[in-house]
Amino acid sequence: MSAANYQQYDQIAVIGLNHPPLNSLGHELRIAIDALLQKGQDDPSIKAIIVMSQLDVFCAGADIREFGLPAAAMEPNLRTLIEHFEVSKKPVIAAIQGICAGGGLELAMAAHYRVAQSNTEFAFPEVKLGLLPGAGGTQKLPRAIGVESAIKLMINGNFVKGSELANTNLIDCIVDGNFLAKSIEFAKSIIIEHKPLKRLRDMQLAHIDFSIELAYFLKPYYKNAAHYPAPIAIIDSVKDAITESYEIGLQHERERFIELSNTSTSRALRHAFFAPRACQKIPGISATTPKKKINSVGIIGAGTMGTGIAINFLNANIKTIILDQLPTALDASLEKINKYYQDSVKKLRLTTSQIENSLGNLKTSSRYEDLRDVDLVIEAAYEDLELKKSIFKILDQVTSKDTILATNTSTLDINEIAACVSQPEQVVGLHFFSPANIMKLLEVVRANSTSDTVIATAFSLAKQIGKLPVLSGVCDGFIGNRMLEHYGRMARILVEEGALPWDVDKALEEWGMGMGPFRVFDLVGNDVAWAVRKRRYIEKPHIRYGKVADEICLLGRFGQKTNKGWYHYEIGSRDPVPDPEVEKIIIAYRKEHGISPRDFTAEDIVKRCIFALINEGARILEEGIALRASDIDVVYLTGYGFPRFRGGPMKYADELGLGNVIDELNTLYQESGDPFWRPAKILEEYAAAGKSLN
CATH class of the missing domain: 3.40.50.720 (NAD(P)-binding Rossmann-like Domain)
Structure with a gap:
C-alpha cells in the first residue's frame, strides 16, 4: 500500500497521506508526497492541489524510527519538500485535521493556504527533545500567529486547538463537518477568485524592539532553565525572524538545530523519549502472548x-x-x-x-x-x-x-x-x-x-x-529502592562526616534532582526507612548506614507527619525549614563517635550520591535484575525525580565516559575504604571494550 494516494475532483487534486499510525514524515512518505505533488503540477487540468490525511491525524512530525539514521536526510528531505510546496505554480492547500505537529506543521506552513477543523491540535514538540523546529518553523510561526504566541507555543511544546488560532495567518478557514467536500469548495474559491499564492515566508514582521525579558517566557516551563539551551535558541531564532531576512533566519535556525542536536541535554532528552518504548520489549513476550482480561x-x-x-x-x-x-x-x-x-x-x-x-x-x-x-x-x-x-x-x-x-x-x-x-x-x-x-x-x-x-x-x-x-527481577529493593538505599546511605554519611542536611539537599537540587534526599525522607516518613535499616543492621552488619538518622527517629522526628524530621514544618505547611535542633543533634553525634567534621563542596556531595546510583545501577544490570540500562534510567526519571536533561543515572554515566566514572569510583574507594565503591565489573568490561551502557 502506498504511503499516499492521489484523487482528482474536477480541477482539484487531493493528495491523501496514508502512512499509519501517525503519518510520520519518513522517507517513504516524503517520496510519495513529492511524486504526487509533481503529478498534480504536470497535469494541465489540475488548477489546485489539496494535501490532507486519510487517517485521523494530519501529520505528527518526523519519523522517530529514522532519528540518527541516513534515511532522515535522504532526498527529498523535509526542507526540499517544503521548498517544492512553496515554489508550486498552482495553489497548494493544507487541509488539516487531528494532530499537526513538528515537521507536519512546518510542511503545512509551506502551503499557500490552510484550512483546519476547530479541534485540530497544533504543536512544535521539538523542545522536549532539546531541539528547535529545524525546517523553517521558527521563522514562519511568528509570521503566522505573532511573536509572543509563537515563542510560547515553541518553548512549551504543548498542543493548541485550531479554534484558538482561527484569527491568525496560520489558518485561512475553519472547516467542521463534510471536511473533504468543504476543503474542495475552498480550493475552488481560490481558483475562481484568482487568489494570489500566499507564502508565510514572504510576510514581513515589524522590526519591534525585542526587549521582553527571557525569564518571562522561560519561568513557567523550566525549573532549571540554564540546563535547557533549546528555549533560548528558539527565542534567538525568533529574534532573527524579526531582524533578519528569511534566508538568513533559516540559515541560523539550521545552525542552531545542528548545535543543539550535539548537546548533552538533547542526547539526554532523546534518550528519555525512546527509553520508555524500549521498556515494553520483553524477551519471550510478544503481541501474541496470551493475556488475561482484568475486569x-x-x-x-x-x-x-x-x-x-x-x-x-x-x-x-x-x-x-x-x-x-x-x-x-x-x-x-x-x-x-x-x-x-x-x-x-x-x-x-x-x-x-x-x-x-x-x-x-x-x-x-x-x-x-x-x-x-x-x-x-x-x-x-x-x-x-x-x-x-x-x-x-x-x-x-x-x-x-x-x-x-x-x-x-x-x-x-x-x-x-x-x-x-x-x-x-x-x-x-x-x-x-x-x-x-x-x-x-x-x-x-x-x-x-x-x-x-x-x-x-x-x-x-x-x-x-x-x-x-x-x-x-527479584532482589532486595528491586531496581529503584535498591539503588535509592545507597543514594540515601551516602547522603546520611555525608551528614555524619561534616555536611548538613540542607547543604546536601541544596547541592543535589541545584544539580537537578527534583527533591533532595532529606526532604524525601521527611516526605515519606523517617520511620519507614528506620524500619528497613533495623532489618539491614542484622542482615548486612558490614555495611555502614549512617546512624545519626536513628537519633532523629528516637526523638519522634518522623518528618512532615509529625511536623519535624530533618527539617521543621509549620502546622499545615509542607515547606521545609532548617532546624537548629537538628544541627545540635548532628554535632552531638559526631562528638560522641569521635568524628572530626570536614568540609564538602557541592561537587563532592553530588559525586558521592549520584555515583552511588551509577555503581549500584551497574550491578543491577550486571546481575540481570534490569533488562537494559535504559530501563534503569526510566525508573529514575519517572519515579525518583532524576533530571530529564541528564537522561537518567546510566545515561549520565555514558555522558561522563565510563573510564572517568571508574576513576572516580576508585578514588572514592581509596578515600573511604568502603567496598561499595569498587567499580561494578560491567563498568570495567564495557569501558575496556569501548562500549557504553546504553
Missing part, C-alpha cells in the same frame, strides 16, 4: 497506598474491592477516595457523571471470601514478610486458580511469597509508587515462577490504568 480487582489494605492503588482502577472503570480487617481503615479510605473525586470536580478534571460511574464500581469488605471471583488481587499490607506470606496463604484458599496474585512490596523477596501458594506462576510484584494514583511508574517484578501470561497481562493492565511499567 475486577481486589486490594488488600485500606491505607494510603491501597487507597491510591484503588483510585487507578476506579478511574479505569474496573470493579474494585478494598479489603481491610479494620472498619475504621475502610471508612478512612472511602473518605480519601470521595475527597479525591470532589477535588477532581472542582479542578474540572472529571465530570459528576464520570465520578458516579467510578464510585459505582467500588466496594469495601472485611471478608476474604468476597475476593473469590476477582481477576486480580493486589496485596498492599504493611511491609512485613511474614504478614504478607500469611495473606497469600489465605488467598490461595479463597481465590480461583486463574486469579493473578500481586504484592505491592517495595523490598521483600517475592519468591518467598510465591512459595506460599499452590500456583506460584500466578504471583507477580506490582510495585506502585506513592502517591499511587499520581505517580506513573510501576515496577513489574518477575519472580522465578511467574508466567509469561501474567507478565504480559501486567504490562497491558499498566497501560490501561495510565502507568509506565518497567520489568524487574
Whole structure:
C-alpha cells in the first residue's frame, strides 16, 4: 500500500497521506508526497492541489524510527519538500485535521493556504527533545500567529486547538463537518477568485524592539532553565525572524538545530523519549502472548497506598474491592477516595457523571471470601514478610486458580511469597509508587515462577490504568529502592562526616534532582526507612548506614507527619525549614563517635550520591535484575525525580565516559575504604571494550 494516494475532483487534486499510525514524515512518505505533488503540477487540468490525511491525524512530525539514521536526510528531505510546496505554480492547500505537529506543521506552513477543523491540535514538540523546529518553523510561526504566541507555543511544546488560532495567518478557514467536500469548495474559491499564492515566508514582521525579558517566557516551563539551551535558541531564532531576512533566519535556525542536536541535554532528552518504548520489549513476550482480561480487582489494605492503588482502577472503570480487617481503615479510605473525586470536580478534571460511574464500581469488605471471583488481587499490607506470606496463604484458599496474585512490596523477596501458594506462576510484584494514583511508574517484578501470561497481562493492565511499567527481577529493593538505599546511605554519611542536611539537599537540587534526599525522607516518613535499616543492621552488619538518622527517629522526628524530621514544618505547611535542633543533634553525634567534621563542596556531595546510583545501577544490570540500562534510567526519571536533561543515572554515566566514572569510583574507594565503591565489573568490561551502557 502506498504511503499516499492521489484523487482528482474536477480541477482539484487531493493528495491523501496514508502512512499509519501517525503519518510520520519518513522517507517513504516524503517520496510519495513529492511524486504526487509533481503529478498534480504536470497535469494541465489540475488548477489546485489539496494535501490532507486519510487517517485521523494530519501529520505528527518526523519519523522517530529514522532519528540518527541516513534515511532522515535522504532526498527529498523535509526542507526540499517544503521548498517544492512553496515554489508550486498552482495553489497548494493544507487541509488539516487531528494532530499537526513538528515537521507536519512546518510542511503545512509551506502551503499557500490552510484550512483546519476547530479541534485540530497544533504543536512544535521539538523542545522536549532539546531541539528547535529545524525546517523553517521558527521563522514562519511568528509570521503566522505573532511573536509572543509563537515563542510560547515553541518553548512549551504543548498542543493548541485550531479554534484558538482561527484569527491568525496560520489558518485561512475553519472547516467542521463534510471536511473533504468543504476543503474542495475552498480550493475552488481560490481558483475562481484568482487568489494570489500566499507564502508565510514572504510576510514581513515589524522590526519591534525585542526587549521582553527571557525569564518571562522561560519561568513557567523550566525549573532549571540554564540546563535547557533549546528555549533560548528558539527565542534567538525568533529574534532573527524579526531582524533578519528569511534566508538568513533559516540559515541560523539550521545552525542552531545542528548545535543543539550535539548537546548533552538533547542526547539526554532523546534518550528519555525512546527509553520508555524500549521498556515494553520483553524477551519471550510478544503481541501474541496470551493475556488475561482484568475486569475486577481486589486490594488488600485500606491505607494510603491501597487507597491510591484503588483510585487507578476506579478511574479505569474496573470493579474494585478494598479489603481491610479494620472498619475504621475502610471508612478512612472511602473518605480519601470521595475527597479525591470532589477535588477532581472542582479542578474540572472529571465530570459528576464520570465520578458516579467510578464510585459505582467500588466496594469495601472485611471478608476474604468476597475476593473469590476477582481477576486480580493486589496485596498492599504493611511491609512485613511474614504478614504478607500469611495473606497469600489465605488467598490461595479463597481465590480461583486463574486469579493473578500481586504484592505491592517495595523490598521483600517475592519468591518467598510465591512459595506460599499452590500456583506460584500466578504471583507477580506490582510495585506502585506513592502517591499511587499520581505517580506513573510501576515496577513489574518477575519472580522465578511467574508466567509469561501474567507478565504480559501486567504490562497491558499498566497501560490501561495510565502507568509506565518497567520489568524487574527479584532482589532486595528491586531496581529503584535498591539503588535509592545507597543514594540515601551516602547522603546520611555525608551528614555524619561534616555536611548538613540542607547543604546536601541544596547541592543535589541545584544539580537537578527534583527533591533532595532529606526532604524525601521527611516526605515519606523517617520511620519507614528506620524500619528497613533495623532489618539491614542484622542482615548486612558490614555495611555502614549512617546512624545519626536513628537519633532523629528516637526523638519522634518522623518528618512532615509529625511536623519535624530533618527539617521543621509549620502546622499545615509542607515547606521545609532548617532546624537548629537538628544541627545540635548532628554535632552531638559526631562528638560522641569521635568524628572530626570536614568540609564538602557541592561537587563532592553530588559525586558521592549520584555515583552511588551509577555503581549500584551497574550491578543491577550486571546481575540481570534490569533488562537494559535504559530501563534503569526510566525508573529514575519517572519515579525518583532524576533530571530529564541528564537522561537518567546510566545515561549520565555514558555522558561522563565510563573510564572517568571508574576513576572516580576508585578514588572514592581509596578515600573511604568502603567496598561499595569498587567499580561494578560491567563498568570495567564495557569501558575496556569501548562500549557504553546504553
